[in-house]
Amino acid sequence: MEPIRMKYEVRSDDFSVAGEASGKIKRTLKDLGLDASVVRNVAIAVYEGEINMVIHANGGYIEVEINPDKIKIVLKDSGPGIPDVEKAMQAGFSTAPENIRALGFGAGMGLPNIKKYSDEMYIDTELGVGTTITLGFNI
């Protein structure tokens, strides 16, 4: 069966559109009639990934591949990279600047939540080059 593929650009210059890509992906999964818990897990993980791209990495893009048994999501940016992945994964760890925190972001729960809600998570990051997070969700 041909997988369903989608690609969304995430822009970093406009906060008002942050969350748009994850919203569209959520709508697609609902249209497919997927289980509410799967929809929720994907929606939360992708939302957090999308926000991270906006606040830490100057945007990027999200690729979605839906198969009958699995959803694969790739979040790719050409941002600064993550110097210490283990530290970044800790609940509450954040390097978000004060102005971003004032907007209600930067609680340091994004990466831990992505881990919690996905079935597989791989982080490939290189300083000065960018970060690619690959997620797998079982259906």
Added chain:
Amino acid sequence: MDKNIFHSVRMDEDKCLGCMNCIKHCPTEAIRVRDGKANIIKEKCIDCGKCIEVCPHHAKYAERERLQKIIDFKYTVALPAPSLYGQFKNLEDANYVLAGLIKMGFDSVFEVSCAAEIVSQITREKIKNNKTGKPIISSACPAVCRLISVSYPSLLPQLLDMNAPMEIAAAMARREAIEKTGLKSEDIGIFFITPCPAKVTAIKNPMTLREPIIDGAVAISDIYPVLVQQMSRLAKDGKEIEDLQRSGKIGVSWAASGGESAALFHDNYLAADGIENVKEILSEIENEQLNGLDFIELNACTCGCVGGALTAENPFIAKRRLQILRKYLPVSGEHYTKEQEEADKDFLYWQKQPEANNIMRLADNLKDAMRIMGEINELEAKLPQLDCGTCGAPSCKSLAEDIVRGFADIHDCMFCTRNEYAQSQEPGASLLREILPAPFRTRKENKNADSKKSD
């Protein structure tokens, strides 16, 4: 899915000109224009009344009862929605409204705001005992409840599991009337004075009651002129007005957005109104971004029920008037005891679970749904992404879905038809290439047209 499901929002074909105003505003994309007329897709419609509000030709209307229907009953009770109190200029005493309703022909009144106060009291308890880590969502606006069942079914378990104040008031009013008159239940007519079509639908098709318990809905806007007349007569009489009002500030405040939340006596809540805002908040709840909150109040209409499509006054004015009216009221009516709650359990709480409506799903199983979505995506890529509405669908994506489902044709998109003829040598094809409404002409095409004119 029941195809014959009742809807209060209707179309008057004679008035519909087939303009595209409604299709763009419908929050569930339930309207298509075909053969010059708007069509409402019944399974998707949530009766919010948005199309009634935006239709410039008044072709959308809400089916409701006429006041004359009260003569079918030996004894009638009016259930005024709290929003009714906000409709009158210089009103300082809601007793004039209640006495006015009786002058109009009702035998008695039972304020929905009384039931609202009971719901507030119990909600406070429920919030204290809520251990789910997720906010409770108000279940008072039926348009919101229906929106959740159509587009956000995973949130159904978060709904406050109580019947709406209107329904609770109806059960109490009926019991009171039977006790007072000794009549049989079927001789007693209970009529809701409604601000909106969503409540009309909820009366006929209750989501969480075993069967309907209200005999009809009369629109605020329909009775408004007569009621005003009766009220001013009462005022002119100068006689002391009967004290019929039992509810206080809390119940009356439910008329406007934020009122239900304010009655919780703490501030860890969010209140949103207007259907587009409601959609955004529901999506945020789904993404678990609002888990820190205790309670979420959602009203489909701007400002809450004072903004309902069947009210008479501007919502902001009505809201302001309520502030004045409330000043003279006690905080709330009588305290509702644990014993009363126990005795009323049957109609306070859901008698049946609200059902998810899976109309938005493409198919019952994933493989079929994926196949259909593949076709939709392929088609959508061929469409111009203008979302112009001239095909009668609200967006290119929805046209693609309609085509795949067999309800529309690719030639309904004038751009696709035009492109097909772009290379054609058939007679008339060149004409087709030139005909295009102004917003869609490219600069080059404009120039061509201009040079032709000057030829």
